Amino acid sequence: MTSRSLGQFYPVVSPVHTLDPRAKIVATAVFVVGLFLIDSTAGLLFVAAALVALVAVSRIPAGTFLRLLRPVMFIVALTVLIQVLFSRAGPTLVEWGFFEVHSGGLRHGLFLALRILLLVSSAGLLTATTAPVALADGIEDLLSPLKRVRFPAHEVAMMMTIALRFIPTLGDEAEKIKGAQAARGADFSEGGPLRRARSLVPVLVPLTVGAFRRADELAEAMESRGYRGGEGRTRYRELRFRKQDALALATTALVLLVGVLL
Amino acid sequence: MRLELEDIRYVYATGTPFEVEALRGVSLAVEPGEVLGIVGGTGSGKSTLVQHMNLLLTPASGRVLVDGVDARSLEKSGLRRRVGLVFQFPESALFAPTVEEDVAFAPRQLGLDEGEVQERVSESLRSLGAEDLAVRSPFALSGGEKRRAAIAGVLAMRPEVLILDEPTAGLDPATREELLALILGLRKSGISVVLVSHDLDEVAEVADRVCVLHEGMVRAAGTPAEVFYRDPAQAPATVRVASLVKVSKAEIGDPVRFEETLEALGALRGV
Numbered sequence: 001m002t003s004r005s006l007g008q009f010y011p012v013v014s015p016v017h018t019l020d021p022r023a024k025i026v027a028t029a030v031f032v033v034g035l036f037l038i039d040s041t042a043g044l045l046f047v048a049a050a051l052v053a054l055v056a057v058s059r060i061p062a063g064t065f066l067r068l069l070r071p072v073m074f075i076v077a078l079t080v081l082i083q084v085l086f087s088r089a090g091p092t093l094v095e096w097g098f099f100e101v102h103s104g105g106l107r108h109g110l111f112l113a114l115r116i117l118l119l120v121s122s123a124g125l126l127t128a129t130t131a132p133v134a135l136a137d138g139i140e141d142l143l144s145p146l147k148r149v150r151f152p153a154h155e156v157a158m159m160m161t162i163a164l165r166f167i168p169t170l171g172d173e174a175e176k177i178k179g180a181q182a183a184r185g186a187d188f189s190e191g192g193p194l195r196r197a198r199s200l201v202p203v204l205v206p207l208t209v210g211a212f213r214r215a216d217e218l219a220e221a222m223e224s225r226g227y228r229g230g231e232g233r234t235r236y237r238e239l240r241f242r243k244q245d246a247l248a249l250a251t252t253a254l255v256l257l258v259g260v261l262l
Numbered sequence: 263m264r265l266e267l268e269d270i271r272y273v274y275a276t277g278t279p280f281e282v283e284a285l286r287g288v289s290l291a292v293e294p295g296e297v298l299g300i301v302g303g304t305g306s307g308k309s310t311l312v313q314h315m316n317l318l319l320t321p322a323s324g325r326v327l328v329d330g331v332d333a334r335s336l337e338k339s340g341l342r343r344r345v346g347l348v349f350q351f352p353e354s355a356l357f358a359p360t361v362e363e364d365v366a367f368a369p370r371q372l373g374l375d376e377g378e379v380q381e382r383v384s385e386s387l388r389s390l391g392a393e394d395l396a397v398r399s400p401f402a403l404s405g406g407e408k409r410r411a412a413i414a415g416v417l418a419m420r421p422e423v424l425i426l427d428e429p430t431a432g433l434d435p436a437t438r439e440e441l442l443a444l445i446l447g448l449r450k451s452g453i454s455v456v457l458v459s460h461d462l463d464e465v466a467e468v469a470d471r472v473c474v475l476h477e478g479m480v481r482a483a484g485t486p487a488e489v490f491y492r493d494p495a496q497a498p499a500t501v502r503v504a505s506l507v508k509v510s511k512a513e514i515g516d517p518v519r520f521e522e523t524l525e526a527l528g529a530l531r532g533v
Contacts, residue, residue, distance in 0.1 A: 064278075177354065179313065179318050179349060180354075181367075182318060182342065183316060183342055183347040183348075183349070184367055184371065184419070185339060185343065185367075185419065186367075186371060202357045202358075202367065203357075205357035206354055206355050206356060210354055
């Protein structure tokens with residue numbers, strides 16, 4: 001309950017939060033593709049500035065947002081390192097025996113790092129500003145044209161909704177079971193990796209048993225309330241595509257276009 | 263062993279929009295060999311509070327004292343052995359293939375030799391009337407049987423203080439009575455018991471003192487008669503007689519002799 005990580009919804013009210021989830025999903029997809037079309041540093045920096053402005057508008061504190069990026073920092077660092085070590089483009093900056101750093105490699109490494117950070121930030125902003133249920137609704141709606149070719153759009157979305165809904169529940173459950181076993185003398189932090197993995201058995205067994213029991217109960221609860229799949233099912237919260245959603249999409253496209261042209 | 267909490271504060275999810283102040287300065291003591299009832303509504307902080315007693319949760323501020331010594335200076339494994347905590351719905355943490363194995367988990371973690379482990383397993387199963395469950399799978403038991411197996415798993419550490427968080431929630435009356443009898447039995451052998459509950463009747467039945475928690479603060483503390491009736495003298499005579507008789511009668515189900523009732527009534531008249 002205390003750990004925040006990538007993909008966690010951050011519930012505040014902001015112009016970004018209230019956008020139609022479909023608009024946000026499409027905008028994010030367009031943004032991610034657009035990132036790979038930009039090949040100038042100036043263009044990438046321009047797009048980065050736009051994203052920073054968007055984060056500010058979303059009322060997510062900068063510190064919280066940066067914490068979202070922590071899990072990918074290793075990959076970012078690795079990317080820069082590989083570019084610096086193996087690229088021989090441009091004039092030499094440092095020469096140290098077998099080891100050479102070229103300006104081209106450094107520049108390219110930083111460029112790729114920024115691209116990865118923007119990629120993850122845009123996806124992180126989507127999930128931080130969109131409630132899991134709204135996200136699943138949006139995806140179902142966007143996938144619904146595929147229903148004509150028998151693609152189970154509703155079922156996929158329902159599975160996603162349930163999975164997302166139960167992540168915090170299972171997290172709390174794991175926390176509780178860990179507490180109960182710690183009270184019986186279990187220690188999860190001592191010993192080598194093998195011993196630590198073994199010490200998780202008393203947590204994983206009851207957690208799995210509990211997950212199956214919960215799945216059973218959920219299925220029964222859904223059936224008893226008349227759930228029969230997506231056919232003819234209406235929504236409590238209807239998605240509405242409004243003027244500001246169109247505006248958001250147009251702005252995203254425009255920012256990317258400027259980025260590509262720069 | 264005397265367990266004392268001093269001005270405990272605790273906040274969940276600090277620094278996020280989900281921040282909740284669960285405990286706002288709680289002070290209380292568990293005296294040696296007493297049964298302390300902790301009552302309060304849902305969300306009053308009862309479960310958060312008891313997890314401080316063996317330092318599963320570390321307070322944001324305030325201290326936990328074990329016989330006057332700051333618990334943070336003690337070794338955690340030793341503290342958790344001496345202060346046994348049974349979580350709410352403890353059966354959800356059963357994991358071993360047999361009940362026996364599950365109960366043996368805690369004593370094995372203590373590094374005891376196998377003979378001692380077996381002795382403790384059979385002892386704690388016996389005290390819960392669950393010897394016949396020893397070789398069964400914990401997943402194939404009824405709700406009440408699971409609950410007894412799980413409590414035995416903590417009792418096997420031979421704690422000096424036993425904390426039971428809602429131990430009777432969802433139990434059948436027979437198992438409930440057995441558990442309350444176990445609590446009084448433990449008290450008789452000098453073990454302090456902390457009973458967290460929102461069933462006021464059962465707390466009145468077994469607790470020596472009651473502590474009422476509301477919105478993370480202690481709102482009242484004292485004997486059941488003092489807490490449940492603002493003026494103990496206004497409590498119905500039956501309640502007062504019951505609390506007087508309880509001093510001499512430890513076991514539930516022991517018949518109360520006529521003379522004892524008269525004696526208690528006499529004592530009341532004297533007040």
